[in-house]
Amino acid sequence: MEDIIQIDKKLLVFLNNLGSEQWDSLWLTITNQLNWIPLFLLIFFLIIKSYGWKRGGFMILAMVVLVGVSDQFTNLVKNTVQRLRPNNDPQIYQLLRNLIDPQSYSFMSGHATTSTFFTIFAILLLKEKYKYPYFLLLFPAFFSYSRLYLGVHFPIDIIVGILIGVIFGNLYFRLYQKLDRVSFN
Template structure:
């Protein structure tokens, strides 16, 4: 059964990856680069300081930085434990993929999907009472994660599990954050 699921995962990746065209390649290469999302992060940091002030906002920003560091290390722990080859390194499907980058680390789970979802859901939980449009930030992890399929460096299961972990961690981290925030700022 698991073998069948993994085969369907590979088939879905090949299908999605082959929807790409050279015309769109530069766009998706830019999307997958975390640096190009800097304006979004700057906007979020601005909203944090504007909404919560320097002291409490600074604590929130440090919390977000810790969130990203934790998420990154947790993802690396899983990748190094599971050791699933990335599609671009898997000799079974590599010839059927369009791949524009060739990362050598492992595939399961997607750090892009986990961390961007973790960050985005945490931000939504922080701001849902203040800004109605904050839910638009969910476009960030969806587009960011899809870029990994487009580029042929993750399987759909890697992305899906990364999103699930991101949502789970964001809710748990927010619960912990609220406890600490209450102690420090009330």
Template sequence: MLDIIQQDKILLTYLNNLGSEKWDFLWLSITNQLSWSPLFVLIIYLVFKTFGWKRGGFALLFMILLVAFSDQFTNLIKNSFERLRPNNDPEIKYLLRTLISPQSYSFMSGHATTSTFFSVFVILLLREQYKYVYALLIFPLIFAYSRLYLGIHFPIDIFVGILIGIIFGNLYFLLFKKIERRFFL
């Protein structure tokens, strides 16, 4: 297990040091959730366009609950494992290009988990109406990579976050369909 942790640190150091000052502003913007507001507005528009006000509102409520659940679940995991963020890890913090310095724990990435969870749910929700909805997978991949670029998550944090996001997105969609059938069909 220790070897995996060491390899994780080596991979992060390599990936993080590929960065360049001229791109820092872009990655700082990408990691900010507010920068993605136009995408979220588009998704909300498509949900209401597809399902109407009543079912669309129900789907939107489910999306809001998804983000709240994912955030709390991620915090529970982080506080259980208490893995230091790379920018706080005394072994490698001086080897990294660090542009921000969060003090919370690292494992698992909330950005990777929630963005993947949200994207998978939205794709499953809209895949029958919009064939290009799968392009939404670009969002969590870029969003998650920004955390490596900034030196505030390890690759394992990102990988596990994406994996959990995929699993939760699928399970949450099944729950949504079950509840939706009860109220709308």
């Protein structure tokens, strides 16, 4: 396990040091959840357009609950594992380009988990109505990578977050389908 952790740290240092000042403001913008509001509004619009206000509203409510569940689950894991963030890791922090300085724990990435969870659920809701919903996967890809660029998560934090997001997105969709059948059929 120690070998994996060392590889994880070396990979982060490598990826983080690929950054440059000319791109820093872009990645700081990408990592900020509020800057993605237009994408969320587009998704909500497409859901309402496809399913109407009543059923679409139920879907949007399910998405709001999803974000809350994902956030709480991620915080539970972070507080249980208590892995230091790279920017606080005495072994590597001086090797990183640090642009922000969060103090919470690192494992697993809430950005990766929640954005993937949300996106998978949105894709599953929209794939029958729209031709290219998989383009939405660009959101968690860029959002997650921003955390490596900024040096605040290790690659394993991101990979596990994405995997958990995919699993939870699919499971949540199955649960949603059961509730939808009861409510709208």
